[in-house]
Amino acid sequence: MSLEADVADLWNRYQDGLTAADATDADAKVIDEFLAALEAGEVRAAEKTGDDVTSWEANEWVKRGILLNFGLRETEAREYGGVTYYDVLPLRDTEDLGERGTRNTPDGTAIRRxxxxxxxxxxxxxxxVNMGAYVGDGTLVDSCDTVGSCAQLGENVKLGANTLIGGVLEPVEDAPVIVEDGVS
Incomplete structure (x- = not known):
């Protein structure tokens, strides 16, 4: 089965009453593989479907996959920068960023799984940067900026300081906030 089919199957079981307590290791593997695909840019919460700026569609199955992380995982204590917080996931591993030329400054940059x-x-x-967000190549996310759930930022976007890009996770059929390439 494909990742999309695996997520759809898991979503249907979740809608039928599957809980975090009942989820299996195989279920956890599906949502872990899904998160890895999001982090690799292999799947996106929305995709451009035409040539004009309004030609974007939500990938409902991707947004459902994100929601599964909240429904099928237990909240637990986590550590980040000496601070204990409670969430269903740790923050994103950032070890791959340096080899791709991406910079993230310390003490306050949080990138969610x-x-x-x-x-x-x-x-x-x-x-x-929240879960499901896509930040394109060469984009600047400046001080005090928030990139919301599923927001899609194109290449070479320059967000000024104190910018809030809202997210749209639900309803799953609604497209998230989109900032096209080169906007500053």
């Missing part, structure tokens, strides 16, 4: 950051991005502190 399931977020994609392209090559040569700059993440200034403090900034936050």
């Amino acid at each position: 399931g977020a994609y950051l392209g090559s040569d991005c700059i993440m200034m502190s403090p900034s936050f």
Whole structure:
């Protein structure tokens, strides 16, 4: 089966009453593989379907996959920068960013699991990128910026300091906030 089919099957079982307590290791593997695909940019919460700026469609199955992480995982204590917080997931592993030329400054840059950051991005502190967000190559996320759930930022976007890009996770059929290539 494909990842999309696996997520659809898991979603249907979740809708039929599957809980975090009942989820199996195989179920966890599906949502872990799904998060890895989001972080690699292999799947996106929305995709461009035409040539004009309004030609974007939500990938409902991807948004459902994100929601499964909240429904089929237990909240637990986590550590980040000496601070204990409680969430269903740890923050995203950022070891791959340096080899792609992406910078993230310390003390306040938080990138959630399931977020994609392209090559040569700059993440200034403090900034936050939420699950399902896509940050294109060469994009600057400046100090005090937030990139919401499933937001899609194109290549070479320059967000000014204190910018909030809202997210749209639900309803799953609604397209998230889109910022096209080259916007600054």
